[in-house]
Amino acid sequence: MTLALALFQPDIAPNAGTLARTAACLGLSLHIIEPAGFPVGDAGFRRAGMDYLDRAAILRHASFAAFEDWRRAEGRRLVLATTRGALPYAGFAFSPSDVLLLGRESVGVPQEVHAAAEARIIIPLVAGARSLNVAVAGAMILGEALRQTDGFPC
Numbered sequence: 483m484t485l486a487l488a489l490f491q492p493d494i495a496p497n498a499g500t501l502a503r504t505a506a507c508l509g510l511s512l513h514i515i516e517p518a519g520f521p522v523g524d525a526g527f528r529r530a531g532m533d534y535l536d537r538a539a540i541l542r543h544a545s546f547a548a549f550e551d552w553r554r555a556e557g558r559r560l561v562l563a564t565t566r567g568a569l570p571y572a573g574f575a576f577s578p579s580d581v582l583l584l585g586r587e588s589v590g591v592p593q594e595v596h597a598a599a600e601a602r603i604i605i606p607l608v609a610g611a612r613s614l615n616v617a618v619a620g621a622m623i624l625g626e627a628l629r630q631t632d633g634f635p636c
């Protein structure tokens with residue numbers, strides 16, 4: 483099994499498109515938990531994802547509950563990237579079956595999603611910095627997770 487990436491109700495189409503391209507290039511599936519703040523065929527999503535979208539494995543889940551049904555059936559651990567996280571990501575032991583969940587650009591994730599995660603990880607930032615762009619945060623964590631699990635494409 484390979485790592486998977488999930489976006490909780492993404493707000494900004496170009497960020498989601500950038501992450502769809504990232505997932506496609508790294509051979510990972512991308513899970514979009516609806517409702518998203520943009521329509522399926524959004525121009526910004528397509529522009530950022532470019533032709534990589536054609537080879538991206540993108541699954542849309544109608545709700546967090548539907549996503550959880552999929553995740554449990556797959557036996558994947560839910561690892562949430564959050565600015566309220568406790569574990570610095572580089573010290574966290576990733577598994578190849580993990581699904582990395584990124585929060586909504588505007589508000590992150592609600593408390594019930596935070597609680598549902600089996601692990602909550604953070605990229606430590608300098609004092610006073612609130613957060614990274616979601617696509618940058620995703621790229622950093624995926625890089626570490628793929629390094630640890632020897633999951634980069636050969």
Ligand SMILES: C[S@@+](CC[C@H](N)C(=O)[O-])C[C@H]1O[C@@H](n2cnc3c(N)ncnc32)[C@H](O)[C@@H]1O
Pocket residue numbers: 562563564565566567583584585586587588589590591603604605606607612613614615616617619620
């Ligand atoms: C722009 S941030 C969300 C900001 C939101 N106000 C919050 O505090 O959750 C969008 C998403 O990027 C990820 N993210 C951004 N910076 C992060 C950090 N330093 N550590 C872990 N995740 C981060 C998280 O998944 C977050 O929900």
